[in-house]
Amino acid sequence: MTSHGFILYGPPAAGKDTVTRALRDISPDYRLFSRLKVGSGKSAGYRMGTAEQLAELEAAGDVIYLNRRYGNTYVIDRPGMDEAFMTGIPVVHLGQVEGINALIKGYPADWAVVLLWCSREATASRSAGRGDADTADRLSAWDATQVDVDAHPGQAWDLTVDTGAVGPAEAARLINDLLSRDRAGGSR
Numbered sequence: 177m178t179s180h181g182f183i184l185y186g187p188p189a190a191g192k193d194t195v196t197r198a199l200r201d202i203s204p205d206y207r208l209f210s211r212l213k214v215g216s217g218k219s220a221g222y223r224m225g226t227a228e229q230l231a232e233l234e235a236a237g238d239v240i241y242l243n244r245r246y247g248n249t250y251v252i253d254r255p256g257m258d259e260a261f262m263t264g265i266p267v268v269h270l271g272q273v274e275g276i277n278a279l280i281k282g283y284p285a286d287w288a289v290v291l292l293w294c295s296r297e298a299t300a301s302r303s304a305g306r307g308d309a310d311t312a313d314r315l316s317a318w319d320a321t322q323v324d325v326d327a328h329p330g331q332a333w334d335l336t337v338d339t340g341a342v343g344p345a346e347a348a349r350l351i352n353d354l355l356s357r358d359r360a361g362g363s364r
Contacts, residue, residue: 179261179285179286180265180285180286180288180355181209181260181261181265181266181267181268181285181286181287181288182199182206182265182266182267182268182287182288182289182290182351182354182355183268183270183276183279183280183287183288183289183290184196184267184268184269184270184290184292185269185270185271185273185276185289185290185291185292185333186271186291186292186293186294186321186339187271187293187294187296187299187317187318187321187322188271188299188303188314188315188317188318188321189294189298189299189302189303189306189314189318190292190293190294190298190299190339191292191294191339191344191347192269192292193208193221193269194339194344195292195337195339195344195347195348195351196208196267196269197344198344198345198347198348199267199348199351199352201345201348202348202349202352203265203352204264205264205265206264206265206267207260207263207264207265207266207267208221208266208267208269209252209256209257209260209266209267209268209269210222210223210256211223211250211251211252211256211268211269212224212225212229212230212233212250212251212252212253212256213225213248213249213250213251214226214227214229214230214248214249214251215246215247215248215249216247216248217246217247217248222250223256225251230242230249230251233251233253233254233255237254238253238254238255239251239252239253239254240252240253240254240257240278240279240282240283241274241275241278241279241282243271243272243274243275245271245317246310246313252268252275252278252279252283254282254283257283261285265355271317271320271321271324272321272324273324273325273327273328273331274324276289276331288334288335288351288354288355289331289332289333289334289335290333290334290335290336290337290351290354291325291333291335291336291337292337292339292347293336293337293338293339293340294338294339294340295340296315296318296319296322298339298340299314299315299318300315303315334354335350335351335354337350337351
């Protein structure tokens with residue numbers, strides 16, 4: 177079982193999914209952590225759940241982090257995280273600094289935190305280009321992410337990647353290099 181994991185933080189359409197796929201091209205050990213999603217809409221990349229399942233996780237103290245956005249509830253849960261670490265190197269997508277801190281505190285591991293960033297204009301273009309029906313909501317989330325970053329000037333990033341300037345393969349290589357340095361005894 178590995179104790180290494182990656183947190184990819186950034187606004188909508190910053191490339192979290194694309195970079196995660198590029199990481200999988202480097203090694204099949206990289207695995208997207210599928211958050212539990214209670215609600216509707218896009219199901220790809222999530223474990224769809226029910227309000228009853230969420231209540232059971234909460235009662236057992238197994239909710240590490242929960243947030244609500246786009247009319248849905250997204251959950252990082254202890255059983256899901258245990259499974260993710262047993263099957264590879266988890267890559268967790270987050271859009272809130274609060275979520276980063278909750279995960280690091282609530283699930284001790286060797287976490288590397290990567291800020292993937294893109295301009296608001298890039299979010300608008302990418303969202304429209306992939307056919308999102310809720311681009312306006314994604315732009316509101318981009319605005320909230322900017323406020324979140326500004327509100328946490330002391331947040332430590334192990335790596336910052338501007339996905340408007342760096343392609344997915346290069347971003348994945350840079351992220352993979354964090355793990356390689358750590359395994360070689362270097363520092364981040």
